[in-house]
Amino acid sequence: MSIISKVLATLVALEFFYIMYLETFATSSASTSRVFKMDLSELSRDSVSTLFKNQGVYNGLIAILILFSVFVFPSKTYTMLYMGYIILVAAFGSLTSSKDIILKQGGLAIITLITLLVL
Secondary structure: OOHHHHHHHHHHHHHHHHHHHHHHHOOOOHHHHHHHOOOHHHHOOHHHHHHHHHHHHHHHHHHHHHHHHHHHOOOHHHHHHHHHHHHHHHHHHHHHOOOOHHHHOOHHHHHHHHHHHHO
């Protein structure tokens, strides 16, 4: 795995840690409201907060898996699988929620996957 791919994969992991932070620890913050385009009153609902926190744990675990596949048990194959998974989830979100999710959530993963395939 090239150094460029490692750096990009690490940035994808950091992106997912940030998403985890917004969803799990800053659930009803102005930043979370802006990023997810939701009213603060909606984010303050217990049911939404619980769903966000659960989703945040999922995103944090994705970040950890990426870092493991890059640094702990280096595997180009697993890193490619994680990037592919992120791209598929972003594509689904783009179809069901907001068109820009494919670039916001999947853009860096797409670039990372390309470098993994080419370099």
